[in-house]
Amino acid sequence: MHKSHALAILLISLQLPAVSQAADFAITTGLVRNIFHDPYARELNVPIDLNIEHGRWTFDFIDTYYSRSASAPRASAKPDKPQSGERAVRIGNKVIWIPKPKKPKRGIPAREGWGDLTVNSAYNLVAANASRPFFDVTGGLTLPTGDMAKGFSTGATEGSIGFNVGMAHQQLSYSASIQRNFNGQVKGEQTQDTWSSDLTLIYNLGGGFTVGAAYDYAQATNRRATSSRQFSLLSSYELTPLDKVNLNFGHGFGSADATQTLTLSYTHFF
Numbered sequence: 001m002h003k004s005h006a007l008a009i010l011l012i013s014l015q016l017p018a019v020s021q022a023a024d025f026a027i028t029t030g031l032v033r034n035i036f037h038d039p040y041a042r043e044l045n046v047p048i049d050l051n052i053e054h055g056r057w058t059f060d061f062i063d064t065y066y067s068r069s070a071s072a073p074r075a076s077a078k079p080d081k082p083q084s085g086e087r088a089v090r091i092g093n094k095v096i097w098i099p100k101p102k103k104p105k106r107g108i109p110a111r112e113g114w115g116d117l118t119v120n121s122a123y124n125l126v127a128a129n130a131s132r133p134f135f136d137v138t139g140g141l142t143l144p145t146g147d148m149a150k151g152f153s154t155g156a157t158e159g160s161i162g163f164n165v166g167m168a169h170q171q172l173s174y175s176a177s178i179q180r181n182f183n184g185q186v187k188g189e190q191t192q193d194t195w196s197s198d199l200t201l202i203y204n205l206g207g208g209f210t211v212g213a214a215y216d217y218a219q220a221t222n223r224r225a226t227s228s229r230q231f232s233l234l235s236s237y238e239l240t241p242l243d244k245v246n247l248n249f250g251h252g253f254g255s256a257d258a259t260q261t262l263t264l265s266y267t268h269f270f
Contacts, residue, residue, distance in 0.1 A: 026051040030246070030265025032064075034258035042069040042110075043258070047265075056127075058136075060120040063145070066152050069110045113147040116154070122164065136164040138179065156184020171204045183221050194219035200234075208238035229253040230261070242269045 027050055034043035043066065050061040119141050126135040140160040146153030159182045166175025178197045185191050196219065202212035212234035220227045232250035239245060243266070250261035 024053045025270040026267055027270075028246075028265055028267040030263060033260075033262045035260040036258050037255070043067065056124040058122045058124070060118075062118045062120070064115045065112070066115055067110045067112045068151070111150045111152075113150045113152050115146040115152045116142050117145045118142045133165055133167045138162045138164055138177070140179075144184075154184055158182060158184045166200075171206075172202070174199075174201045176200075181221075190223045191221055192223060194221055202234070208244075210234075210236040210238075226255045228257050230257055232261070243267070 027048070029046065029048045032043070032045040032047060034045070036042070045067070046065040048063055048065075052059045052061075120138065121140070122136040122138045124134065124136050126132065138161070142158040144153050144155050144157060148155040160179050161182075162177060162179030164175055164177040167173060176197070176199050178195065181194045181196060183191050183193055196217060198214055198216040200212060200214045202210060204210050214232045214234060216228075216230045216232065218228040230250050230252045232248055234246070234248045236244055236246045246263070246265045246267065248261075248263040248265075250258070250263070252258045252261070
């Protein structure tokens, strides 16, 4: 398991601080638009993140509703041997088979459904201040609650462990994380455990505006696929002390990545 780019950006959005943010409970939702190299591969996702802070602990409960125009009921272990009437398309880090459309200009009907539920946690070993970095130990668990027949779930329970380190100054903050992902074995795929990491830089412009940049890397879960790399530009505006909106743009560099990812999200703090 590794964080999808949409999930990574959703979590980064929570790191873009509102000026008066002092809540222990927050909910974030929005729209994520992914465009791939393949003209028929499109995604419009609605992620929902419930964030809870208690003492040194932070928990995230995340699920995503997918609308995907190049989904397929199964992945192929032999992407070099398509069946009659089907063609190979990369979605994320997987090669899947989709029916060849009779009318290519109309594309492929979208499939919709919920993905797997992800529960992430972090324990703050060292609190941040002006003279020393913060250090968090992180862990995650993904439960196969999504629709496997539509391609929204691996059908396996997956886990991760890692750490996050960084500095938080009044205007500038930055962080780096690394994570080991223990991926479930999916029938018909040569799945492997993977590494993922990200670098994030955030700058507070004042007046409720925050901007930043992030680089996200994820090793391919399938040995036949390429690793995933994406650079993102981040922005946030504080509507009220308890409400903010986030607008992020990402570009993928891996052959299986979305060439463009546009994320518009809203966060409310309780």
